[in-house]
Amino acid sequence: MFNKIVIAFVSVLTATSIPHVSADDDLRARNDAIIVRAIERMEGYDFRTDNHVIAALSRHLERVAGTQEYLDLAKRFRPDGMENQLLELIVSGPTDSVKSESAELLLQTDNGPKRISDLLRSENQIKASKACQTLGLLGNDLARGLLTELIQVPEVSFEIRKQAVVGLSKNGAGQNTILKLVTDDQFPAEMRLLAGGLLARSNNENIRERSSRLLPQPQQKNAAPIAPIDQLAGMKGDIVAGKKLFEGVATCSNCHIINRIGKEVGPDLSEIGSKLSREAMYTAILDPSAGISHNYENFSVLTLDGQVISGLKVSDTDKEVVIRTAEAIDRKISQDEIELVKKSDKSIMPENLHHAFDQQGLVNLVEYMVSLTKK
Numbered sequence: 001m002f003n004k005i006v007i008a009f010v011s012v013l014t015a016t017s018i019p020h021v022s023a024d025d026d027l028r029a030r031n032d033a034i035i036v037r038a039i040e041r042m043e044g045y046d047f048r049t050d051n052h053v054i055a056a057l058s059r060h061l062e063r064v065a066g067t068q069e070y071l072d073l074a075k076r077f078r079p080d081g082m083e084n085q086l087l088e089l090i091v092s093g094p095t096d097s098v099k100s101e102s103a104e105l106l107l108q109t110d111n112g113p114k115r116i117s118d119l120l121r122s123e124n125q126i127k128a129s130k131a132c133q134t135l136g137l138l139g140n141d142l143a144r145g146l147l148t149e150l151i152q153v154p155e156v157s158f159e160i161r162k163q164a165v166v167g168l169s170k171n172g173a174g175q176n177t178i179l180k181l182v183t184d185d186q187f188p189a190e191m192r193l194l195a196g197g198l199l200a201r202s203n204n205e206n207i208r209e210r211s212s213r214l215l216p217q218p219q220q221k222n223a224a225p226i227a228p229i230d231q232l233a234g235m236k237g238d239i240v241a242g243k244k245l246f247e248g249v250a251t252c253s254n255c256h257i258i259n260r261i262g263k264e265v266g267p268d269l270s271e272i273g274s275k276l277s278r279e280a281m282y283t284a285i286l287d288p289s290a291g292i293s294h295n296y297e298n299f300s301v302l303t304l305d306g307q308v309i310s311g312l313k314v315s316d317t318d319k320e321v322v323i324r325t326a327e328a329i330d331r332k333i334s335q336d337e338i339e340l341v342k343k344s345d346k347s348i349m350p351e352n353l354h355h356a357f358d359q360q361g362l363v364n365l366v367e368y369m370v371s372l373t374k375k
Ligand code: HEC
Pocket: 246, 250, 251, 252, 253, 254, 255, 256, 265, 266, 267, 272, 275, 276, 281, 284, 285, 288, 289, 291, 292, 293, 294, 296, 326, 327, 347, 348, 349, 350, 353, 354, 365
């Protein structure tokens, strides 16, 4: 009975033809809203049976795009084309719950998981990062699956994968997923330090205990703990003190050039602030073997007379192999003196460099490196 009255009412409204004059836009908007309110209350009513209602609803949806109301209507009516609107809401919805409910709704559609997965890999890092955060809030199986996939794609930037790890770490199931990946050797090395720092703060004792074994955190020289890197990244350092450390007791200049000062064993760091985020910088120092790039693979050469020479392979010809040692010396070894050449999975950059200074020193050092941006 109620439905019949409403349908009659709706058909009166939709039959009222409104000319395309801007003064009447308000009236049309008001009518559309009334129609939408009416059909919302009609249980089991299929709005797709009436073209006027379809048009009214779609105009109304356009007006409320980007709001909680859009989401509520999308949940109720699943209008055509809602995927694009929901993607927008996932990235910039007005509240966390609108964001995560939009993701939940989109994940229920046929194409949804693929659309979200594309968004996570988008060139637009800000959008991708926000989408990652939303999936972290959602925390269901599908969301967890997408984040888990993402952290294993090496082409995806450190920043986005960091968001994915943070997202996973937000609940027990995600924390278990991380530990399972670590156990199965599927967890990316350059994310281990970050993940260990996050899981050390889990409210589940069992997870904290497993994490301390599988993802041990670095310590200071006196065995005092170092803050997890996501917290270090929020601390402020002293650039001048950092520069002094870099060129002095920290020995970084023995291997890195900054503005033409230093030796060239590792990469030139003159513009490192434009390349790495703070978290990535802390990871590079505290866990140097985590992300060895192709150009800096560390080799050990065993000679026939039993010497071992380790360092970067500068060249490898029929005649000789040239190895640059950690002291920045190029050693030439003739091919017929070589017994064995072996690639190491450890970086030539030493572990525990941070034992030469305290936590504040580390923060100063990173502050200095962050300041080294492209001119
Ligand atoms: C014995 C040589 C050596 C010393 C000493 C050393 N590094 Fe390195 N560093 C390297 C090498 C080699 C790489 C490239 C490693 C790789 O890809 O694994 C590297 C990589 C890095 C990176 C990453 C660069 C990039 O482009 O991703 C940073 C940042 C860095 N080092 C900072 C430091 C700081 C800070 C210190 C001093 C506390 C230091 N390094 C001391 C050899 C060294």
